[in-house]
């Protein structure tokens with residue numbers, strides 16, 4: 001799908017195709033549709049980033065709260081979105097040893113209790129060891145630092161999801 005085809009999409013199709021580039025936040029996709037035409041995929045990504053950056057702190061935290069825990073309940077109950085399932089599987093989150101799983105669960109809870117939103121990291125850019133290390137380290141940060149850090153990770157996840165949709169030849173997605 002090239003950018004001309006993206007720009008030609010009615011909003012229903014645009015939201016159907018791109019609605020989960022930010023996890024469970026189709027409102028962002030619906031909002032940026034009115035910024036068409038995009039000169040490139042980067043311009044679409046930039047429009048999403050700007051929308052997120054313009055949100056108040058509560059909105060940014062709301063985006064983080066739409067993300068499932070890594071190796072959390074949704075993974076075990078099979079209720080992850082397709083995108084998140086693939087990302088978590090690629091980082092080995094579905095194949096943790098019982099020791100790793102309990103450590104991840106304990107740290108995820110500690111993080112959420114401390115900050116009021118879940119730990120978010122771009123799973124496709126990190127392996128299991130790296131995720132556990134970063135989760136441990138980031139538990140020690142300040143809330144404002146983690147809010148911004150989490151949002152940076154959301155943008156990385158978004159970029160890879162957009163690339164997967166637009167750069168791979170997927171006419172059936174239209």
Ligand SMILES: NC(=O)N[C@H]1NC(=O)NC1=O
Pocket residue numbers: 023067068069070083084087088118119120121122123124157
């Ligand atoms: N909590 C969290 O980071 N979740 C996510 N990360 C990612 O790459 N996909 C997700 O669903």
